[in-house]
Amino acid sequence: MADSKTVAWADVGEKHQSLNDRIYKALREAIFRGDYKPGERLTEPGLAKLFGVSRNPIREVLRKLQSEGIVEIPPRKSARVAVYTVEEIEEIIELRAELEGLSAQFAAGRLTDDTIENFQDLLDAGNKAVEENDIPKLSEYNEEFHSLLSSSGKNRFLVDYISILRERTLWLFDKVKGDRSIVSWKEHVGVLEAIMSSDRKLAALLNARHVRKIGAEVLKVIGEDNGAG
Amino acid sequence: MADSKTVAWADVGEKHQSLNDRIYKALREAIFRGDYKPGERLTEPGLAKLFGVSRNPIREVLRKLQSEGIVEIPPRKSARVAVYTVEEIEEIIELRAELEGLSAQFAAGRLTDDTIENFQDLLDAGNKAVEENDIPKLSEYNEEFHSLLSSSGKNRFLVDYISILRERTLWLFDKVKGDRSIVSWKEHVGVLEAIMSSDRKLAALLNARHVRKIGAEVLKVIGEDNGAG
DNA sequence: ATACTATAAACTGTATACAGTATACAGCGA
DNA sequence: TCGCTGTATACTGTATACAGTTTATAGTAT
Numbered sequence: 001m002a003d004s005k006t007v008a009w010a011d012v013g014e015k016h017q018s019l020n021d022r023i024y025k026a027l028r029e030a031i032f033r034g035d036y037k038p039g040e041r042l043t044e045p046g047l048a049k050l051f052g053v054s055r056n057p058i059r060e061v062l063r064k065l066q067s068e069g070i071v072e073i074p075p076r077k078s079a080r081v082a083v084y085t086v087e088e089i090e091e092i093i094e095l096r097a098e099l100e101g102l103s104a105q106f107a108a109g110r111l112t113d114d115t116i117e118n119f120q121d122l123l124d125a126g127n128k129a130v131e132e133n134d135i136p137k138l139s140e141y142n143e144e145f146h147s148l149l150s151s152s153g154k155n156r157f158l159v160d161y162i163s164i165l166r167e168r169t170l171w172l173f174d175k176v177k178g179d180r181s182i183v184s185w186k187e188h189v190g191v192l193e194a195i196m197s198s199d200r201k202l203a204a205l206l207n208a209r210h211v212r213k214i215g216a217e218v219l220k221v222i223g224e225d226n227g228a229g
Numbered sequence: 230m231a232d233s234k235t236v237a238w239a240d241v242g243e244k245h246q247s248l249n250d251r252i253y254k255a256l257r258e259a260i261f262r263g264d265y266k267p268g269e270r271l272t273e274p275g276l277a278k279l280f281g282v283s284r285n286p287i288r289e290v291l292r293k294l295q296s297e298g299i300v301e302i303p304p305r306k307s308a309r310v311a312v313y314t315v316e317e318i319e320e321i322i323e324l325r326a327e328l329e330g331l332s333a334q335f336a337a338g339r340l341t342d343d344t345i346e347n348f349q350d351l352l353d354a355g356n357k358a359v360e361e362n363d364i365p366k367l368s369e370y371n372e373e374f375h376s377l378l379s380s381s382g383k384n385r386f387l388v389d390y391i392s393i394l395r396e397r398t399l400w401l402f403d404k405v406k407g408d409r410s411i412v413s414w415k416e417h418v419g420v421l422e423a424i425m426s427s428d429r430k431l432a433a434l435l436n437a438r439h440v441r442k443i444g445a446e447v448l449k450v451i452g453e454d455n456g457a458g
Numbered sequence: 459a460t461a462c463t464a465t466a467a468a469c470t471g472t473a474t475a476c477a478g479t480a481t482a483c484a485g486c487g488a
Numbered sequence: 489t490c491g492c493t494g495t496a497t498a499c500t501g502t503a504t505a506c507a508g509t510t511t512a513t514a515g516t517a518t
Contacts, residue, residue, distance in 0.1 A: 019472075054473045055287070055500090060292055067296035076479060076500060091384045102327055111511060155320045163389055248502075272469065283503045284470090305470055305509060462517075469510070480499070488494080 019057040025050070027061055031070060032083055032171050042071060042079040069168050086222065089172065093215030096165045100146075101208030103162060106153035108195040108203040115152045119192050122148060126185050138181045145188045149195075149207070169218075176217045184214070254269040255280070256290055258297060260310055261400050271300060271308040298397050315451065322444030325394045327374075330437030332391060335382035337424040337432040344381045348421050351377060355414050367410045374417045378424075378436070398447075405446045413443070418433065 029049070030036060045056045051058070062079045073079045084092075107115070114128040126141040146166070150159045160212065166173075177184075187210040196202035256276070259265060271291065273284045280287070291308045294300040302308045313321075336344070355370040364367045375395070395402075406413075416439040423432035 045499065056472060059289070059500090063289055063292055064296065067293065078480090078499070088385070091386055093386055095386050098331055155324055156317070157320055157394070158322050165386070274469065285502055285504095288470090305512090307469070459517080462515100464515080465495100465513080467510105467512070469508105471506105471508085473505080473507100475504075476502090478499105478501085480497105482497075484495085485493085488490085 003068075019051075019053050022052065023047075023051050023057055024061045024064055028070065028167075032167075034171065036081045037146065038081050038083045040081045042081065044078075068164055086219070089169070089222070090215075090219065092165060092169055093211070093218070095171065096111060096162070097208040097211035097215065099158065099162050100149075100211045103150050103153040103155075103158055103206040104191055104195060104207035105200045105204035106155055106158070107149055108198050108200040110152065110154050111198060113194070116196060119152075119196060120149055123189065123192055126188070130182060130185060135178075135181050138185055139177065142177075142181060142188060144182050145192075149191070152195075171216050172222070173214060175221050176214060180214070180217070184210070187201055187213070242407040248280075248282050249289055251279050252276075253290045253293055256375060257294060257299060260294075261396075263366055264399065265310045267310050267312045269310045273307075297393055307385055315448070318398070318451065319444075319448065321398055322440070322447070325391070325398065326440040326444065328387065328391050328394065329440045330369065330433040331379075332379050332382040332384075332387055333424060333436035334429045334433035335384055335387070336378055337427050337429040339381065339383050340425070340427060342411075345425060347377055348381075348425060352356055352418065352421055355417070359411060359414060364407075364410050365396065367408065367414055371406075371410060371413050371417060374421075378420070381424075401451070402443060402448050404450050409443070409446070413439070416442070 027042075036042065044062070047058045048055045062071055062073060066073050066079070070082055071079045072082050075078050111132075122141060122144060126138060126145075129135075129138040129141060150162050153159065187206070191203055191207045191210065194206055258272075265271065273287050273291070274289045276291075277284045291300055291302060295302050295308070299310050299311055351370060351373060355367060355374075356371060358364075358367040379391050380386045381390065416435070420432055420436045420439065423435055
């Protein structure tokens with residue numbers, strides 16, 4: 001029992017979040033939520049005052065966000081929320097599609113009993129949600145599909161990079177996600193079936209195509225936005 | 230003339246390197262050179278004294294290196310040169326192979342006159358170096374192959390990530406690079422020919438296989454190192 | 459010798475300070 | 489009205505300071 005306590009408390013220190021961590025999460029969230037628009041200035045004193053801390057933690061957070069492509073920091077100038085051109089968005093989508101395809105390919109080639117069980121559970125739950133037309137739940141399962149798939153590929157560098165690319169485009173993909181939950185789920189089912197029958201190439205193709213499809217819709221919406229504005 | 234002057238000087242400011250930049254490059258070089266071994270502590274005051282600056286620029290450099298996977302920074306503890314397990318190295322190599330393959334595939338599908346000319350020049354120069362048995366020059370061309378190929382894929386996110394993965398494994402791949410310059414070049418020629426005949430799939434396969442081959446040799450050397458140590 | 463403890467030294471996280479650089483704005487001339 | 493210039497303000501890059509935590513050292517008990 002003393003032991004279990006020790007274990008339970010062992011990572012209190014590890015898990016302690018520095019100001020840095022908390023500000024990082026809060027600011028990232030705020031940007032994704034749209035509180036700060038692309039191109040908007042993010043000054044260190046401004047954020048420091050907002051969060052009630054000194055400039056140092058803010059600086060580090062901004063640099064971290066820079067390394068993830070979420071903000072841009074020109075030399076000696078204020079950080080800005082990253083601005084993407086349509087071409088860049090196309091490139092991200094193209095790459096995401098290939099990487100997610102790769103991820104499915106890896107997953108199909110590395111099935112373990114655990115993974116299969118997880119996939120099967122997800123399949124059942126998702127299908128049930130479709131029957132019940134429970135869209136919020138389905139959205140959740142759609143999210144889970146991506147993270148489960150990604151981790152089933154058993155390549156942590158691929159996982160890391162996909163998650164960075166996904167975050168970079170979260171605000172974009174959110175634009176169409178809600179509308180196509182059911183369509184997305186059906187595509188996910190196809191990918192899962194390919195994976196579970198160990199068909200690596202098919203899994204790769206289907207998953208890549210799935211991302212490309214959403215991407216195309218995103219680009220369409222962006223085009224309309226620009227046309228309308 | 231006044232105009233050309235203006236243009237020439239326009240980016241003096243842009244190019245001015247902060248302490249940050251210079252320390253970043255110097256430290257990264259030092260780590261790659263092996264001045265700091267994997268697992269070695271990198272304390273802020275120590276580096277600050279070494280470079281003759283305060284801790285702030287050092288901190289930022291260390292965080293940047295962390296984001297590239299070159300150092301690890303546990304909370305409230307000193308930064309250390311990143312330590313990779315064999316499994317992680319295998320995963321990096323696996324991913325690099327796929328991404329370099331993807332890069333070749335993109336390049337083969339996006340040939341422009343400029344690109345073709347660059348590739349042809351590189352081919353001629355490299356082949357000449359082989360004839361003359363000029364190994365140093367050939368090594369140079371081998372390097373150029375990778376960067377030229379990467380940029381010909383016309384996806385800057387792929388370029389960025391490949392370059393990060395390459396840097397992460399530079400110290401490893403250097404172990405075998407010298408010995409196989411000529412073999413590497415021959416493999417590069419195969420890839421280039423596939424690209425220039427727009428054979429996307431072949432280009433992808435050959436380039437991925439090329440990286441995997443080097444990777445296998447790297448892993449062999451590592452295995453021997455561990456066995457001998 | 460080896461493990462444990464107390465203490466000292468070193469280090470990180472955060473705050474504050476200041477010089478030099480960029481930005482915003484008011485006043486001026488066309 | 490528009491563009492320029494000068495000046496004030498705000499901001500970044502870097503240095504220094506200090507509290508609290510980690511690491512190294514020396515001493516003690518076994």
